[in-house]
Amino acid sequence: EVQLVESGGGLVQPGGSLRLSCAASGFTFNTYWMSWVRQAPGKGLEWVAQIKHDGSEKNYEDTVKGRFTISRDNAKNSLYLQMNSLRAEDTALYYCVRDKVVGATYFDFWGQGTLVTVSS
Amino acid sequence: IQVTQSPSSLSASVGDRVTITCRASQSISNYLNWYQQKPGKAPKLLIYAASSLQSGVPSRFRGSGSGTDFTLTISSLLPEDFATYYCQQSYRAPLTFGGGTKVEIK
Numbered sequence A: 001e002v003q004l005v006e007s008g009g010g011l012v013q014p015g016g017s018l019r020l021s022c023a024a025s026g027f028t029f030n031t032y033w034m035s036w037v038r039q040a041p042g043k044g045l046e047w048v049a050q051i052k053h054d055g056s057e058k059n060y061e062d063t064v065k066g067r068f069t070i071s072r073d074n075a076k077n078s079l080y081l082q083m084n085s086l087r088a089e090d091t092a093l094y095y096c097v098r099d100k101v102v103g104a105t106y107f108d109f110w111g112q113g114t115l116v117t118v119s120s
Numbered sequence B: 001i002q003v004t005q006s007p008s009s010l011s012a013s014v015g016d017r018v019t020i021t022c023r024a025s026q027s028i029s030n031y032l033n034w035y036q037q038k039p040g041k042a043p044k045l046l047i048y049a050a051s052s053l054q055s056g057v058p059s060r061f062r063g064s065g066s067g068t069d070f071t072l073t074i075s076s077l078l079p080e081d082f083a084t085y086y087c088q089q090s091y092r093a094p095l096t097f098g099g100g101t102k103v104e105i106k
Helices: none
Strands: A003-008 A010-012 A020-023 A032-037 A043-050 A057-059 A068-073 A078-083 A090-102 A102-111 A115-120 B001-007 B010-011 B016-022 B030-037 B042-048 B061-066 B068-075 B085-087 B103-106
Touching: A003 A090, A003 B068, A010 A032, A010 A078, A020 A032, A020 A115, A020 B061, A020 B068, A020 B085, A032 A078, A032 A102, A043 A068, A043 A078, A043 A090, A090 B061, A102 B030, B001 B068, B001 B085, B010 B016, B016 B085, B016 B103, B030 B061
Parallel strands: A010 A115, B010 B103
Antiparallel strands: A003 A020, A020 A078, A032 A043, A032 A090, A043 A057, A068 A078, A090 A102, A090 A115, B001 B016, B016 B068, B030 B042, B030 B085, B061 B068, B085 B103
16 A cells, blocks of 8 residues: 655744655665655645756746745655755645656655645 | 746636646747645646656546647536646756636636
């Protein structure tokens, strides 16, 4: 059974940093692209960042470029999101998502999310 | 690439046929996916590549379209289908979602 379990969320002040983690199990992690998708309270979905199965390619949403860094450790079956210079508008539930890339890309498994709150 | 969903909400009855549309700001071929989200839950993939049904998803869900205009149709609404639906383009990063369509009980 595919499982994605996020951790690391919490309350942080504006300008602060936070590192999210996602523990993956039930599939061959090192063969899948992975993404982070977020959802602000009461709002829609927003893709944040994506990483290739071997970590050689990364893509970011424009508002997080230069502030967030996606990474992975295939030996630990883990995905990470380092978030720096956090802003109030980064407040959201952050989902770890498995990407299926077969020509088209789609998100076929989602974790339950970890909540990040940016507030003073 | 911007993705615009309509309507943003709709009211329907059990047994109704429901159609949700998604329009991309440029041609995205068939690189369009649909998700369902229920309150307090993670989204669930319904349709990928515009018209392919994800394994385990009931056949009353149907996706169609290509280029810039896409449609999600629920042929006969069941109580468990009341949820919010999102489209998402995967033609080019940044990958973008539509604003969502909330399907409510009439």
